[in-house]
Amino acid sequence: MAGRSGAAVGIDASVDEYLDWLTVERGLAKRSVEAYARDLSAFLVSLVARRVRAPGAIRAVDVRAHLALLSQRGLAPRSQARALAAVRGWVRFLVRTHHLDDDPTAELAVRRPGGRLPHALGRGDAVSLVTAARPGACRGLRDRALLEVFYACGLRVSEATGLRLTQLNLDAGWLTVVGKGNKERVVPLGQPACEALLAYLAQERPRVLRGRRSDFVFLGPRGTPLTRQAVWKLVKRRAALAAVEARVSPHTLRHTFATHLVGGGADLRVVQALLGHADIGTTQVYTHVAPERLRAVHRRHHPRA
Secondary structure, three states: OHHHHHHOOOHHHHHHHHHHHHHHOOOOOHHHHHHHHHHHHHHHHHHHHOOOOOHHHOOHHHHHHHHHHHHHOOOOHHHHHHHHHHHHHHHHHHHHOOOOOOOOOOOOOOOOOOOOOOOOOOHHHHHHHHHOOOOOOOOHHHHHHHHHHHHHHOOOHHHHHOOEHHHEEOOOOEEEEEOHHHOEEEEEOOHHHHHHHHHHHHHHHHHHHOOOOOOEOOEOOOOOEOOHHHHHHHHHHHHHHOOOOOOOOHHHHHHHHHHHHHHOOOOHHHHHHHHOOOOHHHHHHHHOOOHHHHHHHHHHHOOOO
16 A cells, blocks of 8 residues: 555655755754765666666665666765665655655665764864964955864854854853754863954954945955865965965864864763764764773773773
């Protein structure tokens, strides 16, 4: 009966319904929903080629054929796993909404490669990068404040570009972050970041706005919010200025933030909360980038260390 119900619903319409559900019910960010849409669009092309035209007709062999095609095209195992996760999420939604009898992905898996350790800067390079934003340079106060916030708070790029004045509490020394799934978290700033923000907000930002108003903290030369692309270019520019030879991106500073916290003895649960990770398993990767700290803790606390 569920299969007959599924036959009455078009595949395209069911994908749109699922994406709406991800947005409204799950609260996923726009970019995450767009990534799901791209993976599912590729799967729909495979289904059309196999003459599967209704959700209720999808079978495990169709999913396997799609994964085999992705592999033949040279898609990396990590990307194949992401594609399978998108398909699995959709078909499970179809089962819950009675458009499909059984989950055709239940027995399917893609062998994932070994997890890559996050790249983090050393303390010297991190400080050099942050302080390389010279106050006398064009937009130097903004760049310094942005880099200080990245390193002090471990923000994602989207969190930094979307940061609003109402999220700052400089007197108390913290900011409120709206992260993935519109979940809020409070992150301490630290004195250097607070001072850099105060200087930027008092001096450079008003010159950029020229009497206009904006809710966003970090602005481009025209008074509009900084884009992700502009932030990437800014970080690379400052890395070159600081003579940091390692490959650096905004996400590098997020990894550096977490790595230095764990290396300094921070509890993993605290780091999880500061990063906004939903699962502690995501944060546990930082136990591998601070082995010396773990050995020191083991020697200090284990009776036979």
